[in-house]
Amino acid sequence: MLIYALRKAGLLLLSLTLSSLVIFALIEVIPGDPAQFMLGIGAEEDSLAALRQELGLDQPAPQRYLAWIGGMLLGDFGLSYTYRIPVLDVVMERLAVSLPLAGLAMAMVLVAAPVIAIIAAWRHGSTADHVVGGMTQIGIAVPNFWLAILLIHLFALGLGWFPAGGFSGWHNGSGAGLRALFLPALALAIPQIAILARIMREELIRAADQDYFRTARAKGLGPLEALLRHALRNALLPVLTIAGMQFSFLLAGAIIVENVFALPGLGRLVFQAIAQRDLIMVESVVMLLVFAVVVVSFLVELAYGLADPRVRTGVRPPRVRKGP
Amino acid sequence: MVAALTLKGLTVTIAGQEVLAPLDLELARGKVLGISGESGAGKSMTAFAIMGLLPGGSVRRGQITLDGERIDTLSDQAMGRVRGRRIGMVFQEPMTALNPLRAIGSQIAEVFRQHQRINRVKAARQADAVLARVGLGDIPSSRLPHELSGGQRQRVVIAMAIALKPGLLIADEATTALDATTQLEILGLIQRLAREDGMAVMLITHDLGVIARMADDIIIMQDGKAVERGSVAMLAGGLTHPHAIALAEAASPPAHKADKSRAKTRPAPPLLKVEGLHYDWASETQSTANGLSGGLPLGLPRGLPRGLRGIDLSIGEGETLGLVGASGCGKTTLAKLLLGLYAPDGGSITLDGENLPVPPRGGMVSAVFQDPYSSFNPRHRILRLVTEPFHAVTPAPSGQHQGDAAAAMLERVGIDPGMMERRIHAASGGQRQRIAFARALITTPRLIVLDEPVSALDAPIRVRVLAAMAEIAREAGIATLFISHDLAVVRSVCPRVMVMADGALVEDGPTADVFANPRHPETARLVDAALDWRDEIKTRLMRDETK
């Protein structure tokens, strides 16, 4: 297990180094001068030059890359061009929104998807299964900004249960914070619930087709009992991977939902930072996101190793083969 | 005394089609009923019908009486209280019959928890007791299925089935996936448990050898009908139905008649010479990574042989050589080395005095593999499949020539050349192995490696295909290396046989001599474990007589 973890950790480091290079290169080639953006069309040439020097933009790219990487290793992500405060401070503030948002959405997904999937798989082929199937299809098919707008019109403007957007911070108590995040989390979660529920249903049905499921039935377990005790955990393994990917998506891919709900999240921060050519901010946030994704998938793989003992020893699960 | 199980007019229909014709039977406690027949004869369907676990869409009719109580009328929920408590069932695949993610102890304990209101600790204690009963007393109950060998896993499955001492045990091909030695052990276990608990056993197997050893009564099925039924003794000359007779004949083919003339000309010029061949499993895992092999054989106990070591062998021109050994001893690895699919770690392989090329080229050595279903690309037409080896021939023959050759070759192996334009799914298992043989022959190779070419086929077909292959190879003067775990089959086609154990060749000689007077303990074990129904029946009848 230790060697397994170490090997994975090595690959993780390699991925991160590679990523940092790619990110830096990608962002360097974006046209547009941060200084000009900040000072606008009335700026004099010498003010621009002064600002560029202040921001360190007059240095050659390799030097800036090394400074960036070196800083990051020491925990210093540099100063934001536009905000002129440490990148990390800005990111932390945004994470205070994005992490709970992603967490809340993930919680919704992890509660709702398995329940839906189990019902559908248990009543495989029944009307309930079809209804669930249809609902999940629609959940996937509706563009997410539409879903978000719909939720606002229904729950904020119509029923008035939730604020229409914005986030006043956690200092007003967690109740207000959660209330502000509930609708956006729901908007993020619904398509993910639909996706995960569909996948999980298929995995459950697949697991229910395995020999050990039949063994369980032969022991006297009812269909639902056998499903819960013998198919669920096995079906969870592939689901884990997908859930891991979903979490990273929820963390960074929420740009649209953050926009519609006017939430100060990480996604919108990057979106704005690109428009404002706050390159160091973009680089650092994207790097953090990549880091998060890689770490999450690393954790998922470790969890995989814990959940499925076969992974550790390298023995692959056998394929079913029908004999004479 | 009330019979443990009575069936009256049991039928199963799937989508309007009758897959099980009205079946009546009676099985008393302490008795073993053997049900045999080819695949698809309805053996397993009978078992699932009794258990009430038929696939969705099937309709069951008729009476099922368990210890005098009708169970065919019970709801699925009520059947849940019967399954596992009053009927135990053991399945074919020990590899997949256990949940891979749960400790064996908890899977056994689940039976107690399901049927008795007892707590976790108590159930665990009972599970340990059952494990001890099936001979796994020294295996911690926290083990996961993949940490056990195939035989051990099957013991766990049996433990679950007999945990609550059911009146009826159904064993559906319970030993088919195991190697011969393990099979004997498991059969012995079932016998002991049945005796101790006074269980009725329904033994479903295609292997008449197993039936002859275990059963008191037999039923032979064909196409969902019981075509032969009676006491096991009827195997010894009492069979009347032609299908049953054919099945029995095929299951124990006559030994190869080493004709004198061939024996004399035996020192044929050596075609293939292997000297001091070494190969490590480690390299095989690499090759696996390379997509070359099926990986390590599954379910073997730990402590596998390190690989192949010090292999010396030679095959003469046109010779048919047998290679036997327990599963996992390295037979298939050797075959892949001889085919040039693996590069040896030491030693040499020469064909006609020249080093064997790796990877293979030139079409000098060809092969037929075990699984008729994975041997062909399902997307290609049979013509294309059969002519694929021409790729290795330079200059490549014209398309016309290839087509003619394929037609001729198919004809020769007994396949209608009209099938050439179809895809492989149109062919049955037996036809597929014939087509595979045609493919192996088409470049007129010097050596054909037959790796368990018929073990996936039902007995009667097995014999016919085997005979055809041997005949054609002999006529064409092509040397064959015949790999099998089935001694009866080897005995029927190979004048000379080699025995392999733990990655080394331990015996080499005329087949009859080797099997009759094993010099190496491994050979002896193989010969002892081989269940030939003729021998078994003979032994049992003799035993009965002595009683």
Place this chain on the structure above:
Amino acid sequence: MSSFNTRLQRGGMVLAGCLALFALIGFFWTPYDPAAMAINERLNAPTALHPFGTDHFGRDILSMLMAGAYTTLAVAALAVLIGVVIGVPLGLAGSARKGRMPDEAILRFNDLVFAFPALLTAILITARFGPGAVNAMIAIGIFNIPVFARISRAAALPLWQQDFILSARLAGKGDARIALEHILPNIVPLLLVQIAIQFSIAILAEAGLAYIGLGVQPPQPSWGRMLADGQTIVAIAPHVVYAPGLAIVLSVLSLNTLAEVMKQRFGLMGGRG
């Protein structure tokens, strides 16, 4: 399979066919010029002349929908094509050399692309090359590469263990040839299913890009742009978003149904039967 399911699937396929036909007709003919504005006719509710009404510039929504179908479907189709053309060979190469250099490299590359939020990638691309249909295609397409690489690798791996691969090797065929002749044809069904799914995702992605102002440029209409343009108008003239919204939802639904149908036809479903 129940008749409910069959009917549903037939419906899905008919729908998919209709949408394709719609796009095809829209390529050659639309009732009005989809770019012709009539400001004083703007935001008219549906009438006989304009069955879906007019938009905020007084353009005929039906015509825009038809012309937009072509744009949207073409963007989605080419985005999927990019994924297939680059991703499948990568996946096959990885499967042929499982666990070794190219495979590891491809896996890392996959991780990297997955780690970039798709929308960010799109924003970066448009920030560099400017918005437009082609760049939208590329942006969506890039994200499809690892999807197809992953699925073809996963599907190919067990195939390499099949005996017919050994036969091909005996015939002296190399990895590349085997991948092309033996592996690829056998993963086609799975790829077709994935293509349908990715196609539907690409349609949604086009809408997402349009929402943040990237993607197809005016006057070329696309469903996503119509929906995005109409989002604030919905409060006073909801009809402007009914048509494009419905078109997107229906096409995604029909594509997903198509994927389900193929899954069942090709026997790729889990489950009994």
Place this chain on the structure above:
Amino acid sequence: MITRILSPLCLVLTAVLLVSPLMAADRNSMTIGLQLEPPHLDPTSAAAGAIDQVLYANVFEGLTRFARDGSIIPGLAKSWVISPDGAVYTFTLNENVRFHDGSVMDASDVKFSLDRARAEGSTNAQKALFAGITSVEATDSQTVRITLDEANGQFLFNMAWGDAVIVAEESIGAIRTKPVGTGPFIMERWQKGDRIILSRNPDYWGEPARLDQVTFRFIADPNAAYAAIMAGDIDAFPGYPAPETLPGFESDPRFRVIAGSTEGETILAINNQAGPLADQRVRAAIAHAIDRSALIDGAMFGYGVPIGTHFAPHHPDYLDLTQLSAYAPDKAKNLLAEAGYANGFETTLKLPPPSYARRGGEIIQAQLAQVGITARIETLEWAQWLEQVFRGKDYGLTIVSHTEPYDIGIYARPDYYFQYDSPAFRDLIKTLSATNDPARRRDLVQSAQRMIAEDNVNAFLFQLPQINVINAGVMGMWENAPTQATDMTAVYWQD
């Protein structure tokens, strides 16, 4: 079954609802919606108008300031004397002015602020405002003498800009996050990405603010803005970004919609050196091809005053020249033919992000197509627009709103992105800036307006409206935006 799925959701929902405190309407505080969030809070080192929208006149003040009607009135300076040659300004400061940190604002702070802005290496975004200053002297604690290199009729106007506000040396280090000014409001808290909260300055030197607290919320998405106002989360939204949704507010008695004016002349800028566009007849053809009323209807939903030159219509010196470029497609075609482009030509139309540009661009594209001109739309981000269009001059046409007040002087810069090179116009502007006499200035600036209109430098479209959606109970908001400011001093709730 549905209930089984929904029940956990409902549980969470009720839990969330229960713990959330009920927000009571507070008559002493107000929430203002703004579209853009300031990047930081130093108005003297960034162009971002969002900084002024929050801080100008609320937190920071200058020597002079813009009044509600756009006129220049005394700010921190209560009076001033201009030397006869117009080159020396002597300001007398208000007494008892204190910064929010308690320190006294005096002449040395003025000297520091102005010297800082004009210093070499200063990053002031409007350094030109200070260009003529040769020295700043604090003659005593309440008097500042500023010497210019020549007379400048615009100087008091310049000193009113947000870029010229008075800051203190002691607090300058943290100005970007903790701005310390002299205004009626004190910066309280900045929830980045969402809101800035100001609270009343109890020690304000002038007329104190009526509200205890003002919260500025930043909502970029037009839909989110609409929803926030409708839901009552926001009490007033100056510069509301979605004119298309205004009918919803107009018909709702809870709200008032007020369309005021801004200093933003929205123009179709033309690259005067690019191919066919260098020809005045072609530019005139473009001007005549544009139907301003359709444009204002289509892009602005009817809000916006047409303009015929680069000057704000609400300015007393404005000259209505819209008839010079009236909508006349036939005339446009004739002009094109005359210039040798009877079959039209192709050019680019580069559009920055605001919706007036994006929507207007689509309409202009269609209108130009009517006279045979093919304009290929390219949408750009601001950074790209600055690089390609503004600096690189790589464009044919673009739409942009010039929001600086009284900025006709940009036409005197031949290197400006229009590339309009007219010595006559340059002379005119030179004379204008050296003139202090109001009547004379009026004549000069009207000639300037006429000259650029007759030269068809650009196609002048409309004055950008300041659309304010305001809760019916909110009183005292500015209706117009003479500068980008949201002066909250006089704002209150009506009972």
